[in-house]
Amino acid sequence: MNSSLIHPSKRSPVRRLTAVGTLLAGLVISTIFHQPIVRAKEVSESSDSGIPERISEKLGGETTIYDRTRHAFSRPIPDILPAHRTEFFVGNSFFNHNWVTAPASTEARDGLGPLYNVRSCSGCHFKDGRSRPPEPGSPMTTMLLRISIPGIGPHGAPIPHPVYGDQIQGRAVLGVPPEADVIVSYQSQSGTFPDGTPYTLRQPEYSLENPGYGAFTEPLLTSPRVAPIMIGLGLLESVPESLLAKNADPEDSDEDGISGRMNRVWDIRKQQMSFGRFGWKSEQPTVEQQVAGALAGDIGITSSLVTRENHMMSQETCLDQPSGGSPEISDRLFQAIVSYSKTLAVPSQRNAGDPEIQRGWSLFLNTGCADCHLPALRTGTSRGFPELSNQIIHPFTDLLLHDMGEGLADHRPTFEASGKEWRTPPLWGIGLIQTVNGHSFLLHDGRAENLIQAILWHGGEAQSSRDQFMAQNRTDRNALIKFLKSL
Ligand SMILES: [Ca+2]
Numbered sequence: 001m002n003s004s005l006i007h008p009s010k011r012s013p014v015r016r017l018t019a020v021g022t023l024l025a026g027l028v029i030s031t032i033f034h035q036p037i038v039r040a041k042e043v044s045e046s047s048d049s050g051i052p053e054r055i056s057e058k059l060g061g062e063t064t065i066y067d068r069t070r071h072a073f074s075r076p077i078p079d080i081l082p083a084h085r086t087e088f089f090v091g092n093s094f095f096n097h098n099w100v101t102a103p104a105s106t107e108a109r110d111g112l113g114p115l116y117n118v119r120s121c122s123g124c125h126f127k128d129g130r131s132r133p134p135e136p137g138s139p140m141t142t143m144l145l146r147i148s149i150p151g152i153g154p155h156g157a158p159i160p161h162p163v164y165g166d167q168i169q170g171r172a173v174l175g176v177p178p179e180a181d182v183i184v185s186y187q188s189q190s191g192t193f194p195d196g197t198p199y200t201l202r203q204p205e206y207s208l209e210n211p212g213y214g215a216f217t218e219p220l221l222t223s224p225r226v227a228p229i230m231i232g233l234g235l236l237e238s239v240p241e242s243l244l245a246k247n248a249d250p251e252d253s254d255e256d257g258i259s260g261r262m263n264r265v266w267d268i269r270k271q272q273m274s275f276g277r278f279g280w281k282s283e284q285p286t287v288e289q290q291v292a293g294a295l296a297g298d299i300g301i302t303s304s305l306v307t308r309e310n311h312m313m314s315q316e317t318c319l320d321q322p323s324g325g326s327p328e329i330s331d332r333l334f335q336a337i338v339s340y341s342k343t344l345a346v347p348s349q350r351n352a353g354d355p356e357i358q359r360g361w362s363l364f365l366n367t368g369c370a371d372c373h374l375p376a377l378r379t380g381t382s383r384g385f386p387e388l389s390n391q392i393i394h395p396f397t398d399l400l401l402h403d404m405g406e407g408l409a410d411h412r413p414t415f416e417a418s419g420k421e422w423r424t425p426p427l428w429g430i431g432l433i434q435t436v437n438g439h440s441f442l443l444h445d446g447r448a449e450n451l452i453q454a455i456l457w458h459g460g461e462a463q464s465s466r467d468q469f470m471a472q473n474r475t476d477r478n479a480l481i482k483f484l485k486s487l
């Protein structure tokens with residue numbers, strides 16, 4: 001990391017927030033919360049993107065909402081511009097509604113498939129939240145399997161499989177064979193913490209069954225991915241590239257074992273390579289391109305940005321299917337979904353004054369978690385979205401790629417991300433997934449059944465951090481987990 005940053009392990013222990021000793025219940029509106037807020041000035045004085053001693057419970061800056069219910073990920077940012085509010089409601093409607101086969105009387109919503117995964121965005125991002133892996137033995141529906149063949153394609157992109165393309169679509173419109181069922185099975189491994197507490201981990205294995213277009217040619221590269229939470233994406237898009245670049249240390253020149261690299265990916269709008277921010281390997285440069293990719297790849301809806309249907313020329317039955325228009329989604333609706341995806345608010349941290357949570361936060365810093373899960377960033381001037389501009393945010397990500405070791409590797413390079421590298425995922429909202437989505441599965445493929453398992457899978461650059469977590473006593477581990485659950 002950049003040497004101007006204060007390394008957490010070199011700092012004095014985090015000060016207790018004496019004024020905030022009370023346990024807080026219900027909606028957090030009390031003025032004592034103004035106590036721990038890191039003011040913009042403080043962050044800029046300590047370091048641009050550095051590690052503050054305290055974080056505000058307003059994880060999304062002034063765009064934070066106070067909601068800890070099942071709707072916590074579905075709220076627009078407060079003070080949203082009226083024009084964006086309109087787009088938010090239109091976008092919300094199209095995010096949740098099912099696309100139908102063309103031609104249909106509801107012309108604005110037809111064009112589904114011919115190949116698709118699910119019929120709506122919310123089919124995976126249920127309640128704007130996070131999807132879960134399928135039960136062992138059942139076909140994958142709400143997550144997806146990216147595929148490719150070995151080699152490097154144009155601009156460094158993976159090379160699509162000649163028949164099945166770059167993703168398995170397990171469903172298709174009537175008369176068209178679906179591509180395949182992706183089935184997961186798990187192998188359990190167990191071990192014990194140094195203090196004797198037992199744990200188990202499960203390593204997933206995937207198989208492709210019922211192929212609709214002939215056997216899969218080997219070797220096939222695969223990468224399973226669950227759908228992440230939709231909150232705060234406009235904020236993450238607004239963090240200046242220069243700020244993120246400061247945290248990159250591709251050659252690990254400060255020798256702290258952590259490199260952190262930027263992915264450079266193809267930007268369709270700009271027709272040039274751009275910094276990748278979105279997706280588990282940072283393979284999309286903008287929310288807009290991610291949305292266009294999802295429309296085409298996951299639902300089979302073409303847009304002005306991704307004009308091609310998701311099937312390959314060799315999938316002949318697909319070629320005869322009626323189209324829902326050219327493109328299938330109008331620019332107005334497409335932009336409404338993009339705007340919606342940028343303006344979903346981040347919920348506040350809960351119970352920030354709880355002493356155990358504060359201790360967990362200090363352990364988070366001292367265990368090296370914050371080296372990658374960066375606690376504070378600042379957005380720049382967001383073009384077209386003044387309401388997202390100049391915010392101090394606490395996403396707990398550096399948006400950079402890290403080698404996470406063999407255990408998590410997918411061995412499928414994507415642009416500059418190697419088969420072992422993953423983008424640090426934001427941790428805001430992580431403690432509300434159970435409430436909103438009713439499960440606790442974590443990591444890119446949902447293999448971790450809870451927070452502890454997610455940490456234990458950390459390897460590579462995060463190995464030492466993981467080992468420090470393991471070596472903690474149970475009380476400390478619980479405090480750290482409680483802190484994560486407060487996010
Ligand atoms: Ca279509």
Ligand SMILES: [Ca+2]
Nearest residue numbers: 164165167169
């Ligand atoms: Ca495909």
Ligand SMILES: [Ca+2]
Nearest residue numbers: 001249252258
């Ligand atoms: Ca380093």
